[in-house]
Amino acid sequence: MDLTQEIEKRKTFAIISHPDAGKTTLTEKLLLFGGAIREAGTVKGKKSNKFATSDWMKVEQERGISVTSSVMQFDFDGYKINILDTPGHEDFSEDTYRTLMAVDSAVMVIDAAKGIEPQTLKLFKVCRMRGIPIFTFINKLDRVGKEPFELLEEIESTLEIETYPMTWPVGMGQSFFGIINRKDRTINPYREEERLQLTDDYELQDNHPIEADEAFQTAVEEFMLVEEAGDDFDREKIATGDLTPVFFGSALSTFGIEEFLDTYVDFAPMPTTRKTKDDGEIIPTDDAFRGFIFKIQANMDPRHRDRLAFMRIVSGKFTRGMDATLARTGRKSKVTRATMFMADDTETVNEAYAGDIIGLYDTGTYQIGDTLHSPDARKFEFEALPQFTPELFMKVSAKNVMKQKHFYKGIEQLVQEGTIQYYKTIHTNQPILGAVGQLQFEVFEHRMKNEYNTDVIMEPIGKKIARWIENEEDITEAMNSPRSNLVLDRYDRKVFLFENEFATRWFTDKFPEIRLYSML
Ligand code: G4P
Numbered sequence: 001m002d003l004t005q006e007i008e009k010r011k012t013f014a015i016i017s018h019p020d021a022g023k024t025t026l027t028e029k030l031l032l033f034g035g036a037i038r039e040a041g042t043v044k045g046k047k048s049n050k051f052a053t054s055d056w057m058k059v060e061q062e063r064g065i066s067v068t069s070s071v072m073q074f075d076f077d078g079y080k081i082n083i084l085d086t087p088g089h090e091d092f093s094e095d096t097y098r099t100l101m102a103v104d105s106a107v108m109v110i111d112a113a114k115g116i117e118p119q120t121l122k123l124f125k126v127c128r129m130r131g132i133p134i135f136t137f138i139n140k141l142d143r144v145g146k147e148p149f150e151l152l153e154e155i156e157s158t159l160e161i162e163t164y165p166m167t168w169p170v171g172m173g174q175s176f177f178g179i180i181n182r183k184d185r186t187i188n189p190y191r192e193e194e195r196l197q198l199t200d201d202y203e204l205q206d207n208h209p210i211e212a213d214e215a216f217q218t219a220v221e222e223f224m225l226v227e228e229a230g231d232d233f234d235r236e237k238i239a240t241g242d243l244t245p246v247f248f249g250s251a252l253s254t255f256g257i258e259e260f261l262d263t264y265v266d267f268a269p270m271p272t273t274r275k276t277k278d279d280g281e282i283i284p285t286d287d288a289f290r291g292f293i294f295k296i297q298a299n300m301d302p303r304h305r306d307r308l309a310f311m312r313i314v315s316g317k318f319t320r321g322m323d324a325t326l327a328r329t330g331r332k333s334k335v336t337r338a339t340m341f342m343a344d345d346t347e348t349v350n351e352a353y354a355g356d357i358i359g360l361y362d363t364g365t366y367q368i369g370d371t372l373h374s375p376d377a378r379k380f381e382f383e384a385l386p387q388f389t390p391e392l393f394m395k396v397s398a399k400n401v402m403k404q405k406h407f408y409k410g411i412e413q414l415v416q417e418g419t420i421q422y423y424k425t426i427h428t429n430q431p432i433l434g435a436v437g438q439l440q441f442e443v444f445e446h447r448m449k450n451e452y453n454t455d456v457i458m459e460p461i462g463k464k465i466a467r468w469i470e471n472e473e474d475i476t477e478a479m480n481s482p483r484s485n486l487v488l489d490r491y492d493r494k495v496f497l498f499e500n501e502f503a504t505r506w507f508t509d510k511f512p513e514i515r516l517y518s519m520l
Helices: 003-008 023-033 053-063 094-102 118-130 148-159 214-229 235-239 257-267 401-417 438-452 501-510
Strands: 010-017 071-076 079-085 105-111 134-139 162-165 167-170 178-181 186-189 243-248 290-298 307-315 317-319 322-326 331-335 338-341 346-348 351-353 357-362 371-373 392-398 421-425 431-435 456-463 465-469 484-489 494-498
Touching: 003 010, 003 351, 010 023, 010 094, 010 118, 010 257, 023 071, 023 079, 023 105, 023 134, 023 257, 079 094, 094 118, 094 290, 094 307, 105 118, 118 134, 118 148, 134 148, 134 257, 148 162, 148 243, 167 214, 167 243, 178 214, 235 243, 235 257, 243 257, 290 357, 290 438, 392 401, 392 438, 401 421, 401 438, 431 438, 438 456, 465 501, 484 501, 494 501
Parallel strands: 010 079, 010 105, 105 134, 134 243, 162 243
Antiparallel strands: 071 079, 167 178, 178 186, 290 307, 290 371, 307 357, 317 351, 322 331, 322 371, 338 346, 338 357, 392 431, 392 456, 421 431, 421 484, 465 494, 484 494
């Protein structure tokens, strides 16, 4: 099979949801369908989501460097599908956002009873900004939830995206009868084997007692309405992320999964191009191997310093033992230890193609955002990964003042790696750490101790709204107050840390000439 054919078979997506919506269950069922696992309950990492934050280190230590749950590949219908997990809850961090930079589409899982939840919204916004196609799976139809129209309306208004239901539910909870597949108007019954057929006149082809059922009548009426008044199907809009195909089902009962997968492989994009720093684009089918690092998983075991760098292959083919140049340093080296992630195992990669995610064993060579390319490819670097607006802040200092050198070296390294963001107060240079998730602070503290031999004192300063400033030259000392605290970021750009929404509004009303902006 030639390079283009291999690459066209790849579909790489992130699965996003608010904790407990059913992401793990859906992932598992997708893997079952792909034959990648034989029984449910195999996907690791699930239980660890449920640990309290403080347990995380222990869990990670026990797990060592095994991160099988964060990337998984399986085959379906001739396609090679890569699923990337985006951790929620305590595990939520900048890595979660960066994962979205490595995919070509996203699947959003929504709990039918809860609708759009905060975590979904955050991740979704990053997808929207990147313009990547989004597929929606509304889960837990076997339980009573919100009405389907209410859910669609919620998706449309909160996320500002058009919806196109691919399936439509008949009843829910106890009265859940099944789903109508819009493509061929077959009805897949939840409790029975035989599929039913809906005619062009919205009637059942064969007599079936369900016809008299009120839930069925309502569903058919709703379905008619969707067909008549709903958004038009538009492949182009799916591709740009402006319209989301919506599926209803129950992951736990493996129901609605096949309908989802069939459509997903049809409409999800093959590996897409990636921008470079000098504005050009790299196309996936280009012969030369190229990729970028989007996540570094440190080994929490102090006896093993090695880390795993996750790379998205952007173009060409990776083969084990090949030479690759690290664009940042220009250094060439042989990549011998690389791993690929299967459902319940990792295995050494011999070959991988554009669209795939591989893990490179690393002893401190790589940084987040690094470009790797085959030595014969022209010199270039991929566009930098975006910076995200942190929400949580901590003052940090070294417990032992004699350890200042180690302390700053550690901070510099960990900031470069993307573990945490670094800020400092304007006059006193007091270091402040910023993060999008609490876990980042814990990882920082742990690694400072184990890798840089430095105990740190962390003092929470809580949630803040960080805003950068377009016209820094117009900032005056009077604008700096405890409620609008002016600090510097790692590039010495001025940033306001506002106490809350109210303080932000108060400031913009008082100083309308100051133009504020946020990162992603
Ligand atoms: P997450 O990864 O998004 O956090 O969610 P996860 O799959 O772990 O699912 C959260 C809970 O919801 C689990 O129950 C799971 O069994 C349940 N669930 C997932 N899909 C469905 C569905 O389609 N219908 C119903 N009724 N429940 C579903 P749990 O009790 O928290 O965990 P467990 O004890 O079952 O493992």
